[in-house]
Amino acid sequence: MFKELDPILHAPLRLAVISLLLSVKEAEFTFIKEKTNSTAGNLSVQISKLKEAAYIDVTKQFRNNYPLTICKITPKGVDAFENYVKALQSYMHLNN
């Protein structure tokens, strides 16, 4: 039997954000925007969805009077990512 792919992660930009946050301890919104080549509007929407699923923590601060959004992956996010990769692998085995 193959596992179902997590719909929250099975979307290009959300998967990109989670993969990026897995490799760093924390990252600012601007860093994620630059690395994923996304638009601010689209990225905000996807970050909110990941936050609603509790896959990432989002903290808002101010630096020199400018708002600053810092994102960090949660343990739940790491588990979800691992399960997603396992599910992907089971699909790959079925196809081979």
Place this chain on the structure above:
Amino acid sequence: MNENEKIMTEAESLSIISGMINRARNRFSETGTLYLLWGWVILVCCISQFVLIYFLKYPKGYQVWFLTWLAVIYQFIYLAKIKKRRTAKTYTDEIAGFVWFTFMICGVIMVFILIQLKAYESINPLILVLYGMPTFLSGIILKFKPLVTGGIICWLLAILSPFINYEYQLLLLACAVIAAWIIPGYLLRAKFKKEN
């Protein structure tokens, strides 16, 4: 269904994952500035103390080390600036920072103990042992061989130091900072400029 919800194939998913992980990992954030700052400050202190003691016969040559306080102040200002500019914090940055923090704490405690015990002549050999640790570990963490080599050179000089007179130990310390901090510092700077 918008672009974000489109169906991805397994291959597309894997390519996004590996692409993102590589983009974050390949980010080389070490500019070498603090290696150069401390390398040059310690080098100037060592050579000045040696000249004062050996040539000018001035017994309080150790006073040149007060120069390090200026370096500490500069370091705080520099780190605050870096923190403002940094948009992501990697695990490597964090671990490397803690390695140097551990070194600083150990160094201060060790010098304090040796001064209390009036074991002034043991300070330089033991400082050499200690220099090797953060240099070697930073080399491993950053995967940067010149620092690994620099750390090993510190340890070799430390083994040599008990067989050498106190004044000349200052020159060993000078060699150690050239090998462990100044040369790797310039190489790190060149690597940073090339990759960013």
